[in-house]
Structure formats: structure tokens, C-alpha cells
Amino acid sequence: MRKHMLTSENETMNGIRVRGTEVSRVEGLTDAVFGLAVTLLIVSEEVPKTINELFALVMGFPAFAATFFLMLVIWNWHYKYFRKFGLNNKKVIKANGILLFLVLLFMFPLKFFASFVIDYIILEGWFGFEMPVNYSISYDQYNILHVLYACGFASVFWCFSWLYKIAFDERELLQLDDKEALQTQVHIKSFLIVGIVPLFTIPMLFLPTAYAPFIAGFANILVWPIQWLYVRQTAIKLRAMSESTKGNA
8 A cells, every 4th residue: 555655756745755655574574464453453343243233334334444543644644754754763663663562552542432422322322313422431440541541642643753863863864854854853742742742631530620531532632723823833934934935945
């Protein structure tokens, strides 16, 4: 799949010129691991033997879709990183290995958390659908689940920040211009922000209200507007840099 998506070295991704046009063994291993992760998500569900079990499987589709979508997003960011820089040194292999380990470790807490929130809270609690799965989870157990999700989410995205930091450190070897170097720094900080926000939701679990778990859970949505605001602010700086470059030319 990666081979068909390859772009030429004359193209750019997020303001960074494409330098990696060959699929490395690191990427091949990564694709295999992501494929295994998706397979495990599917085979964790038993094959339905009755019509009721089939309906139960279909009703659980939204949670599976949310989990699969996030896995696809992570894979796409991985793809873009190797297309932009084409790095395969020891530091990249180490960071990539830890990323794959965390993806496999994070997958099941992610799916359980998504299933609990979407199936039990949203579909059943808000919209009144009678969901086939009854969740038996105590207050303390939910807090642990939330912490596992937040830590796993943060760890995965901090690995991407680490990968971009490696690329920034190799900017002379990669011959990054000033704009590309700044764009790389933007990615470093952007992934740091994405990882930090879920961790800040953990103290919300202990707010003096019965709605503390709901507040903490839905506060994770703040990841996207906060990250968008940061990227928007840096886009202004990048435009100013481009106009300055044109003016000097």
C-alpha cells in the first residue's frame, strides 16, 4: 500500500519536501504490526451464532469504527514521517520499535474505553438504545481505565514527537531549509500538546461531583481544538517567513 502512495521528491507534505521515496524494512515491519493490531481487534469478537449475537455485533460497530479510525490516523502519520525524511538510523529504529510496542499495548484499553463511552454512555445513556452488553465497572475501575487510556494516548503521540525531534537533530544531513526546520519543530510541539492534554484530564476524575468521570472523559475532546489553535498560530509565522523570503528574492 505504501508503494502506491509514494510521491516524488518534487512534492511536499505539510511544508516539508519529500525525501523518502523507497519503502524501508522498518516501514514493512510497521505495516505488519498495524495489520496484526487491526486483526486482533476483529478476532477479539466471537463469530455470531444467533441473530441476537449478530445484532449485538452490529450495535458495537461505532466503537470499533472509532478505534479503527484512530489506528488509521496513527498509521497515516507514520507514513507521512517516513515520506518526509526517509530516515532509518538507529535512533529512528529504536523510537519506531517503542511506538509499535505502545500501539499493541494501547489497543485494547482504547477499544474498551471507546466501547464503554460510545455504547454505554452515548448510545444507551443519551439516546436510549438498549445495548446488548452490560458493563459491570466500579467507580475506581473506571478511573484506572481512564488513566490507562490517557497514558497510552500520550505515550503514542510523544513517540511521534520523539521521531520528529530526531529529524530536527539531523536537519543538516537532511538539508532542511529554515521553513522546513520550523515546520519540523511545529510537529514536535504539536504532538507534545496532543499527548499532554489527556494527562491533564486525570485530575478531573477527582473533582467533587458525581459527574467527574464524564467531565474527565469528554475533556479529551479538547485535544483537537487546542492542537488546531497551536497549528493555526504557527501557520501565521510560516506565512510571514515565506513572504519575507519572497521579498528578499
